[in-house]
Structure formats: structure tokens, C-alpha cells
Amino acid sequence: MGASWFAAFPEDVDDVFPSIPEMADDTAPHNSTLSYASGRTWVVADVSHSRLIVAEAGARRLALFGETDADARRLARLLDRYDDVDGLLAAAHALAGSFHLLYTDGRSLYVQGSASGLRQVYYARRADTGGYAVSDSVEFLARLTGAAPRVEMAAWGMVHPGFDYGLTEGTYWTGVRRLPADQWLRVTGDRVERSTWWSPPPSDLSIHDGAPRLRAALDAAVAVRVATADGLSADLSGGMDSTSLCFLLAEQGAAFRSFVEQTVDPNHDDARWAVLAAQEMGRAKDLTVLRPEDVPGPYDGIWDPAEGLVRSVPYGLGEPYTLIRNRTRKIAMSRIFAATGATVHLGGFGGDELFTVAPSYFSDLYATSPLKAVRGIRDLARLRRWPLPSVVRALARQQSYAGWFEEQVRGLHLPRPDTTGPTVGWGPRLRTTPWTTPAGVEAIRSLAHAADSGRTPQAATRSVHTSIAGHRIGGQRLGPLRALMQHQGILLSLPYMDDHVLEAALAISRTEAQPGRGFKPALRAAMRADASKTALSRSTKGEFSMSVHRGLARNRKALLGLFEDSLLAAHGLVDIDRLRSTLRDTMRPEYETNALELTVAAETWMRAVADRTTDRRLTNGRLA
Numbered sequence: 001m002g003a004s005w006f007a008a009f010p011e012d013v014d015d016v017f018p019s020i021p022e023m024a025d026d027t028a029p030h031n032s033t034l035s036y037a038s039g040r041t042w043v044v045a046d047v048s049h050s051r052l053i054v055a056e057a058g059a060r061r062l063a064l065f066g067e068t069d070a071d072a073r074r075l076a077r078l079l080d081r082y083d084d085v086d087g088l089l090a091a092a093h094a095l096a097g098s099f100h101l102l103y104t105d106g107r108s109l110y111v112q113g114s115a116s117g118l119r120q121v122y123y124a125r126r127a128d129t130g131g132y133a134v135s136d137s138v139e140f141l142a143r144l145t146g147a148a149p150r151v152e153m154a155a156w157g158m159v160h161p162g163f164d165y166g167l168t169e170g171t172y173w174t175g176v177r178r179l180p181a182d183q184w185l186r187v188t189g190d191r192v193e194r195s196t197w198w199s200p201p202p203s204d205l206s207i208h209d210g211a212p213r214l215r216a217a218l219d220a221a222v223a224v225r226v227a228t229a230d231g232l233s234a235d236l237s238g239g240m241d242s243t244s245l246c247f248l249l250a251e252q253g254a255a256f257r258s259f260v261e262q263t264v265d266p267n268h269d270d271a272r273w274a275v276l277a278a279q280e281m282g283r284a285k286d287l288t289v290l291r292p293e294d295v296p297g298p299y300d301g302i303w304d305p306a307e308g309l310v311r312s313v314p315y316g317l318g319e320p321y322t323l324i325r326n327r328t329r330k331i332a333m334s335r336i337f338a339a340t341g342a343t344v345h346l347g348g349f350g351g352d353e354l355f356t357v358a359p360s361y362f363s364d365l366y367a368t369s370p371l372k373a374v375r376g377i378r379d380l381a382r383l384r385r386w387p388l389p390s391v392v393r394a395l396a397r398q399q400s401y402a403g404w405f406e407e408q409v410r411g412l413h414l415p416r417p418d419t420t421g422p423t424v425g426w427g428p429r430l431r432t433t434p435w436t437t438p439a440g441v442e443a444i445r446s447l448a449h450a451a452d453s454g455r456t457p458q459a460a461t462r463s464v465h466t467s468i469a470g471h472r473i474g475g476q477r478l479g480p481l482r483a484l485m486q487h488q489g490i491l492l493s494l495p496y497m498d499d500h501v502l503e504a505a506l507a508i509s510r511t512e513a514q515p516g517r518g519f520k521p522a523l524r525a526a527m528r529a530d531a532s533k534t535a536l537s538r539s540t541k542g543e544f545s546m547s548v549h550r551g552l553a554r555n556r557k558a559l560l561g562l563f564e565d566s567l568l569a570a571h572g573l574v575d576i577d578r579l580r581s582t583l584r585d586t587m588r589p590e591y592e593t594n595a596l597e598l599t600v601a602a603e604t605w606m607r608a609v610a611d612r613t614t615d616r617r618l619t620n621g622r623l624a
Contacts, residue, residue: 002030002046002048002486002487003046003048003049003316003482003483003486003487004030004045004046004047004048004049004050004486004491005045005046005135005136005137005140006043006044006045006046006050006052006065006100006102006135006136006137007043007044007045007133007134007135007137007140007141007144008042008043008102008109008111008133008134008135009041009042009043009044009109009131009133009134010108010109010131010132010187010188010189011036011038011040011042011104011106011107011109012040012131012189013040013041013042013131017126017129017131017133017144030046030047030048031044031045031046031047032044032045032046032047032052033045034052034054034061034063036059036061036104036106037056037058037059037106042061042102042104042109043063043065043102045065048486049343049486049491050065050066050067050099050491051064051065051066051067051068051099051228052064052065053068053070053071053072053075054072054075055072055073055074055075055076055078055079056076056079057076057079057080058106059104059105059106060079060103060104060105060106061102061103061104062075062078062079062088062092062101062102062103063075063101063102063103064092064095064097064099064100064101064102065099065100065102065136066097066098066099066100066119067097067098067099067224067225067228067491067493068095068096068097068098068099068224068228069096069097069223069224069227069228070095070097074095075092078091078092085103085105085110086197088103089101089103089110089112089184089197090197093112093197093499094500096220096221096223096224096498096500097221097224097498098114098116098118098119098221098493098494098497098498098499099114099119100112100113100114100119100121100136101184107188108186108187108188109134109186109187109188110184110185110186110187111123111134111179111184111185111187112184112185112197113136113179113181114181114475114497114498114499115181115182115198115499115502115503116181116350116471116472116475116497116498116499116502117181117471117472117473117474117475117476117497118475118478118494118497119136119475120136120178120179120181120475120476120479121134121135121136121178121179121185122134122135122136122137122138122141122171122176122177122178122179123135123141123176123177123179123185123187123192124141124142124144124145124147124173124175124176124177125145125175125190126144126145126146127145127146127175130190131190132187132190132192133145134185134187137318138171138172138173138176138317138318138319139316139317139318141173141176142173142176142317142318145175145176147173147174147175147176148173148174149172149173149174149606149609150170150171150172150173150174151571151573151606152443152446152447153170153171153172153447154172154320154568154571154573154602154605154606155436155440155441155443155444155447155573155602156168156443156444156447157172157319157320157322157598157601157602157605158432158433158436158440158573158574158595158598158599158602159412159430159431159432159433159444159598160428160430160431160598168447168448168450170447170450171318171319172318172319172320172605173318179194180194181198181472181475182196182197182198182199182458183195183196183197184197198499200458200459200464200468200503200506201503201506201507202507203464203506203507203508203509203510204507204509205507205508205509206508206509206512207508207509207512207513207521207522207525208525210504210507210508210509210522211508211522211525211526211528212526213504213507214501214504214505214508214522214523214525214526215526215527216504217498217500217501217503217504218244218245218248218495218501218504218526219248219252220500221495221496221498221500221501222245222248222249222252222346222495223252225249225344225346225493225495226249226252226253226254228344229342229343229344229491229493230341230343230344231255231340231341231342231343231344232249232254232255232256232257232342232343232344232345232346233256233257233258233259233337233340233342233344233345233346233490234246234249234256234257234258234259234345234346234347235258235259235260235345235346235347235348236258236259236260236274236277236278236287237260237261237270237273237274237348237542238260238269238270238271238272238273238274238275238276238277238538238542239270239273239348239538239541239542240351240355240519240520240523240524240527240538241348241350241351241352241355241496241523242346242347242348242351243273243274243277244348244351244523244526244527245346245348245495246258246277246278246281246283246346247277247281247527249346250281250282250283256286256342256346257286257287257288257337257340257342258274258278258283258286258287258288259287259288259289259290259333259336259337260274260275260287260288260289260290261290261295261542262289262290262291262292263292263542263544263546263547264292264297264546264547264550265543265544265545265546265547267543268542268543268544268546269540269542270542271289273538274287274289275287275289288336290333290336292547294336295329295332295333295336296328296329296332297329297547297550297551297554298325298326298329298544298547298548298550298551298552298555299325299551299552299554299555299558299559299600300328300329300551300554300555301327301328302324302327302328302555302558302559302562302600302604303555303558303559303561303562304558305557305558305561308607309562309604309607309608309611310328311608313331313484313487313488314487315604315605315608316480316483316484317605317608317609317612318479318480319479319480319605320480320598320601320602320604320605321480321481321484321601321604321605322477322480322597322598322601323477323478323480323481323597323601324597324600324601324604325548325551325597325600327484330481330484330485331484331488334484334485334488334489334490335488337488337490338488338489338490342490343489343490343491344490344491344493345485345490345491345492345493346493346494346495347492347493347494348496349474349478349494349496349497350471350474350494350496350497350502351496351520351523352470353467353470353471353474354467354471354496354501354502354505354506354522354523355505355513355520355521355522355523356515356520357463357467357510357513357514357515358423358462358463358466358467358515359377359380359422359423359424359515360423360424360425360426360462360463360465360466361462361463361510361514361515362376362377362380362395362424362514362515363394363395363398363424363425363462363463364461364462364463364510365511366395366396366398367398370395370396373395374391374392374395376514376516377391377395377424377515379516380515380516381422384420386421386422390421390422391422391424394421394422394424394425395422395424397425399425399426401426401455401456401457401465402455404425404426404427405426405448405455408427408429408430409444409445409448409449411429411430411431412430412431412432412441412444412445413431413432413436413438413441414431415431416431416434416591417429424462425462426457426462426465426466427466427469431591432444433574433592433595433598433599434578434582434592434595435574435575435576435578435579435582435599436573436574436575437572437573437574437575439572439573440572440573440574443573457469458472461510463510464506464510467505467506468502468506471497471502474497475497478492478494505522508522519538545590545593548593549593552583552593552596556583556584559583559600560580560583560584562600562603562604563576563579563580563583563603566579566603567603567606567607567610568599568602568603568606573602574599579599582596583596
């Protein structure tokens with residue numbers, strides 16, 4: 001079974017994409033095709049893990065692709081009620097769930113993703129015919145248009161996931177562009193236009209007023225999954241995010257199995273909290289504790305001395321899989337979920353970004369109330385061992401987003417400080433990996449200053465920007481994981497990344513949810529009436545560093561084998577001797593461990609692309 005995807009085309013599709021009629025084969029497993037009034041292909045989709053709902057009114061068509069409990073009659077009523085595009089798309093977006101919107105008036109094609117960034121939209125132009133295609137799959141568009149891989153993007157991907165969203169609309173393939181999450185795309189003939197459709201709501205509701213709205217959005221999000229899934233499973237880590245979702249599932253009477261991971265760290269307490277939560281919701285018999293010996297560990301099964309890159313489950317070519325250290329583990333876990341009869345697995349991804357207000361809130365506050373900001377951040381500074389004078393200096397900078405961006409680009413090559421200073425700006429302090437070469441640094445800077453890079457924050461204030469950017473970065477990074485799990489028959493479903501949940505969380509005052517006001521106070525208030533009192537009292541979070549370090553030690557030879565004849569090194573992006581030295585080192589700081597994962601992801605992407613394409617630039621090229 002493969003991963004779901006869609007592609008949409010302009011009305012003159014047969015002229016600009018002659019191969020599309022061959023793809024529009026409804027007899028193929030899980031394929032579905034929608035047509036214009038002329039009979040020409042409008043949308044081709046694999047619906048193995050997504051619903052494709054459509055309504056027609058003359059030449060007009062409205063479709064939803066993804067997780068939705070809407071039916072064609074409901075969409076037909078929207079077509080009947082709204083004549084204007086903005087009104088129609090806004091009304092369709094108001095439906096619960098997580099989905100792409102597709103619309104045509106018979107002349108133009110409109111495509112809209114999700115504000116959360118989970119439902120990405122990409123578009124590309126075919127050079128020989130000038131026609132555009134739109135899809136949620138970079139790989140599909142790259143194959144369709146004959147795009148070449150952009151080797152320099154591998155350097156970009158090794159910096160930090162937080163350096164990506166909002167800074168470039170480019171992808172890892174020439175000519176394939178990413179649409180910003182707050183815009184919709186219009187394609188008419190050989191022209192594309194973009195329009196902004198979303199902006200964050202004002203953060204002006206008290207928790208008292210905002211919590212019921214948040215709860216209603218969460219109830220609706222979970223209800224969509226309960227109504228449409230053939231079988232359900234869910235993460236139950238014992239933390240607030242996953243536990244809240246499980247309580248909502250139980251409250252709605254859903255049958256589901258829950259899972260928690262136990263690690264090699266004896267101090268890791270997720271399983272203990274999960275058992276307590278399962279008992280409180282009356283679902284103790286439905287909880288499975290996955291022990292370390294039940295599933296592969298970090299970096300297991302990526303490289304084999306005889307086979308090379310292990311491809312028993314294909315690698316996606318769209319972009320590197322930046323969560324790669326647990327790739328084999330997630331494959332095994334997905335098969336366990338599927339064996340219970342589940343087709344949809346709920347995860348709590350996105351909860352941290354929504355319900356944990358970043359310390360940058362105090363920089364926003366400093367602009368209007370300096371003394372209040374300094375008083376408010378004192379306890380947090382003491383907890384994180386930030387010297388108060390350095391905190392005050394950081395708050396007083398009031399740096400613009402453009403200034404922060406330029407500072408990061410200039411300082412990419414600098415050594416990482418021994419201590420972490422106050423993180424009260426637009427994002428983390430960014431550095432290249434210790435093994436990135438000067439050529440790699442310059443490649444990153446060139447991309448950062450290219451025509452498709454941006455200088456616009458995701459919101460006007462730092463703390464809201466941080467929440468939205470984190471959500472959108474997560475939405476993009478989780479794409480390869482969701483595809484991987486779909487290959488095992490499981491859709492990873494993420495209710496916290498539904499737009500209505502995002503909007504309800506952002507609408508709550510940052511002041512009432514600021515750091516130091518308790519652990520995730522907005523979610524706690526939304527779930528207070530009937531969720532686990534045990535889970536609501538937890539303020540810890542499971543930590544996996546011991547498992548990661550043991551996985552690196554166990555797989556050191558395999559990882560050294562992966563970087564034999566390294567393509568990253570062949571293109572001058574990494575200092576292979578420095579990288580090998582780090583791999584052999586048994587003690588390394590956390591940032592190097594994270595940088596290693598991004599580097600492994602980049603190397604495996606380049607190898608997978610080189611093996612499955614005819615573009616030889618990956619195997620014998622070198623950056624100037």
C-alpha cells in the first residue's frame with residue numbers, strides 16, 4: 001500500500017501534460033479522478049488514506065481531499081450559497097478536519113492547503129509546454145516536469161529545521177515551489193496567482209473565555225476521526241497532549257488501542273503515567289507498553305554492510321527524512337498498530353507548539369511594558385540559568401525579523417557558544433554543523449539570499465510567530481513520516497494540527513498562558529472538566545537521549561559505512577574526517593547528536609535520489 005497524494009491540473013491539461021490521461025485510470029487500486037465539465041482531467045488522486053469529496057454545479061466544482069466527515073451534499077450547499085471564490089473557500093475551510101481545498105469555476109484552478117502547514121501545496125511548470133501542475137507531492141511534480149535535484153539544498157537541510165519555514169519557497173527540486181501556508185494558488189492557463197487567505201486571530205481571549213472554544217475545536221477534530229476511520233489507535237505517552245486526545249476518544253465512545261514507548265532509561269516515566277491515565281479513563285486493558293526489545297532502536301536498520309542503504313521500505317525522494325534515526329522503529333510500530341485493525345493512528349504532535357508560549361513573549365511585552373517584562377522573566381531566567389543582565393540586554397534589542405534573519409546568516413559559521421543565552425528573539429541561534437565546509441556555508445547563504453527566500457515573519461509578534469513557525473516546520477517535517485506510515489497501512493492523524501484547533505489556541509491571551517503560569521494552562525483549562533486529574537498534574541516530559549546515544553554506539557560501524565564514499569563529501573558540503581571523528585566519539589553534546597541526524601538524513605536522501613534517477617550530477621558533481 002502506498003501513500004495518498006493528489007495532483008490538480010488546468011483545463012488545458014491534455015495540451016500541456018499529455019501523459020496525464022494515462023494516469024487518470026480509475027481502475028488502478030486506490031486511484032480516483034475528477035474531471036472538468038469538458039471531460040478533461042481536473043484532479044488525480046490516490047485515496048488509500050484520504051477522502052476525496054466533490055460537488056458539482058454546472059462548470060463549477062468544489063473538492064476536499066484529506067480528513068473530513070463532510071459529504072457531497074454539504075459541499076453542494078456551499079456551491080449553491082456562495083458565488084465568490086473567497087466566500088466559498090472560507091466557508092469550506094470552516095468545516096472540521098484537516099484537508100486540501102480544490103475549486104474550479106471552469107476557467108481557473110484554485111488550490112488551498114492548511115494554515116497549520118500540515119497540508120502542503122507545491123506547484124511546478126513544465127518547461128516545454130509552459131503549463132502548471134499543483135500537488136501535495138514534491139516527488140510527483142519532480143517526475144512530471146523532469147526536475148533535477150538541488151544538491152545545495154542538502155546543505156540548507158543540515159542547519160536546523162527551524163531555519164526552513166518562511167525563509168524559502170524553494171524545494172529540493174529545480175522549479176518545484178512551495179506555496180506559503182497562508183496563501184491559496186490560482187492557475188489560469190500558463191499563469192499563476194497567489195492570494196493571502198489566512199492570518200492569525202488576535203490573542204485577546206481570557207483562558208476562561210477561550211478554553212471552551214478550544215475544547216469545542218478539539219471535540220470536533222476528534223469526532224472527524226471517529227466518524228471516518230475504519231479502526232483507531234493512538235499514542236498515550238502519559239503527557240498532556242496525547243492523554244487529552246485519548247480522553248476525548250474515550251468520551252466519544254470510540255474503540256481504540258493505545259500505545260506508549262518504554263525506553264532503556266530507567267528514569268523515563270512515560271509508561272507509568274500512561275498506565276495511570278488509562279486506568280482513569282477505564283481503558284487499562286487497551287493499553288500496550290512497547291518495551292525496548294519489542295521494536296528497533298535509534299539508527300537500527302538504516303545501513304547494511306552487504307546491502308548498503310536498506311530500502312525494504314522505499315525512501316521518498318521529495319526531501320530528506322529529518323526524523324530518520326527512528327525510521328525502522330516507526331515502520332515496526334506502524335505494523336503493530338495495523339495488526340490491531342487500526343487504519344488511523346492519532347498522535348499528539350503540535351501540542352507543544354500550541355500550548356507552550358515561548359520566552360520571546362517577554363520581548364513582545366518589553367516593547368510596551370519594559371519593567372513588567374523584566375519582572376515577568378526573572379523566574380524563568382533563574383530556572384534556565386540566564387544571567388539577568390544578559391536577559392535585559394536581549395529584551396532591549398527589540399530586533400526586527402529581518403535583522404534577526406541577517407544576523408543568523410552572517411553568523412552561521414561561528415562556533416557554537418558553550419552556554420545557551422536567552423532565547424527571546426524570533427528564533428533559535430543557528431549554526432552550521434561542526435563538519436560543514438566553507439563551501440557548504442556559502443551554499444546556505446546563497447540560498448538564503450536567493451529570489452525565492454522571504455523576509456516576512458509568520459506573525460507580527462515574536463511569540464505568535466514562534467508558535468506558527470513551529471507548527472508549520474512540524475507539518476513539513478512530519479510529511480515523510482506520515483508517508484512512511486501509510487506504506488504500512490496507517491494514517492498518522494494529528495488533531496492538534498487542524499486549523500480550527502490552531503486558531504482556537506492562538507486566540508487565547510499570551511499574557512494568561514505566558515511562561516511561568518503553569519504547564520500548558522490553556523489545554524489544562526480546556527480539559528479540566530473531565531480529563532485525567534493525574535495527567536493534568538504532570539509537568540514532566542519523556543526524554544530519549546539515553547536511547548539515542550546507545551543507538552549511535554550500537555550502529556557506529558553502520559553509520560561509518562553510510563559515509564564511505566559520501567555524496568555530501570563528494571559535493572564539498574562536509575568535512576568527512578571531522579564527521580567520522582564525531583561518529584567515533586562516545587561523548588557528544590546534544591546539538592551534535594541532532595546535527596548528526598540531519599546529516600544522516602541528507603546523505604540518505606542523496607543516495608536514494610542517485611539510485612532512482614538518471615541525473616548523474618548527484619554522483620559526480622561538486623559545488624564550486
